[in-house]
Amino acid sequence: MKFAMKAVAVGVMLAGVSVAFAQKGEVVKMVRIDPLTGLLGPVGVSQAKGYQFFAEKFSGAGNPAGVKFEVTPIDNKLSPAESLNALKAAIDGGARYIIQGNGSSVALALSDAVAKHNERNPGKEVLYLNDSAVDPDLTNSKCNYWHFRFDADTTMKVEAMSSFISEQKDVKKVYLLNQNYSHGVQVAKYAKETLARKRPDIQIVGEDLHPLAQTRDFAPYIAKIKASGADTVITGNWGSDLSLLIKAANEGGYNGKFFTYYAGVTGTPTALGTNGAGRVYQIAYNHYNMGGQMQKWQDEFKKKYNDDFYTGSTIRIFETLGAAMAKAKSTDPVKVAAALEGIRVQSINGEVEMRKTDHQLQQPLYMTVWDKASAKYPYSPENTGMTLVPLKEYPNYVSSTPTSCQMKRPS
CATH class of the missing domain: 3.40.50.2300 (Response regulator)
Incomplete structure (x- = not known):
């Protein structure tokens, strides 16, 4: 599987990533940790295509910071333990932006691990961008400054x-x-x-x-x-x-x-x-008949991949990251996290807001x-x-x- 093969070399691909002030042409490397094999693998594979597609759409002139987004998927086999191993590999390779969504049990493990890593490693912080895990605890009793949810919770x-x-x-x-x-x-x-x-x-x-x-x-x-x-x-x-x-x-x-x-x-x-x-x-939070720009993207995606795009939070992530990086004038996760709090952006269906209180997107x-x-x-x-x-x-x-x-x- 072409997406799974990339995971083997994640350390090499991400080696040498450094934090610098956001500027036109800077590459922001991200890792998505989700299933690519097993019964639920087809969902992760389809979503990996979505990240590839929209990383291209929102790179360069597609975002106000002018940065280029690159997303590498890693197969976690829907396992919290495998996910923590993948997180370590991604961080060791230099990744500062981690994406995950399928499975709230995985999300809870990753959220806790990211918080502990950031506390123990000042200057090497990472952000966890949650595109699909909807357990309310993630933005309530177990909320975490370094976690931002782009789906709507249960x-x-x-x-x-x-x-x-x-x-x-x-x-x-x-x-x-x-x-x-x-x-x-x-x-x-x-x-x-x-x-x-x-x-x-x-x-x-x-x-x-x-x-x-x-x-x-x-x-x-x-x-x-x-x-x-x-x-x-x-x-x-x-x-x-x-x-x-x-x-x-x-x-x-x-x-x-x-x-x-x-x-x-x-x-x-x-x-x-x-x-x-x-x-x-x-x-x-979205559906297949939103119309407008979303309809154009869906049609183009289907023509390119012979697949359907449905994870609209992918778009939200790129929209808000680009806006936050422009606001922070940096790709440093610490500065971007501060800029993400309370940020409002115009999205595919109107204005959305990343609520500062708990980092739950309002949409x-x-x-x-x-x-x-x-x-x-x-x-x-x-x-x-x-x-x-x-x-x-x-x-x-x-x-x-x-x-x-x-x-x-x-x-």
Whole structure:
């Protein structure tokens, strides 16, 4: 795999990186630590293409600092231990910007390791840019000055999702099915809390946690869901754990609704086919039919890679880094971190803000539903003839949730 091969030589590629004042043509080398192999490898591979694509778009004249971005992926096999080894290799090779997203268990390990490294190695600090890990603890009880999240956390997504569900009178019995790690546990926790507050009449008729990226047959879970009488399933599953769940639901004849985070991610559109029309929903910070510049980028990406781009946080990272480096007049992570706090940039769907209190990006969220592509909503992921049709937008001030973060800033 061409992205995985680069990881072997990461030390050589990043050797000699030095920190200097941001100036036109300076190279900012970054490392993304995420799965490139295994059941969830296809997601990481697709995202690696996204980083390659947008590093080119946002380099040089594409950012106000005039720097050039280069991103090298390392396969962590979705393992926290492998991720910590990859972090050490990246830092030893000179990397000062670390990106990760798939797996909150990995994110929590990396956040802690980066904080400890920076405390022990003044002058050699690194920043951790989180593009997808949504465990609320990362910007609450375990918040860390060196961690910045560009996705919306689970409290934000469930707040918007439950607001939408509260208006769906046909939703009466809900089953919670999630992956058995920090992210899945949090989805279930906040779903129960918010539904109890907004729709106390809704019954939670079942709840299951299953092993992450290990289950190949979800038929037994679908049988339990059907037996419970649930008309709706809420799941934070992603990658193969969602596509195989949807496949089992289709084959098992379950016709209830699914409320998801990641219906548009690699493999799931194909699994959905036409069977999920009108009953599979996604809450996310972007979708396939944003229009404008985003539509142009998506079309160009698909033509170049024969793949679909869906991780919009990639764009956010380059937008805010370029702006912060220009503001700081430096690529030094210490100065850039200070510039990132509270920064506001115009993005693909309006202004977004990196909240200073907890380093959680404040951004709109969208509820979409799986349905036929049309002239109005034309983008068809995985060439299914289907798409995610936007139903409702939740602006920054609506999707925002409180934080308990007590940020410890370096002196």
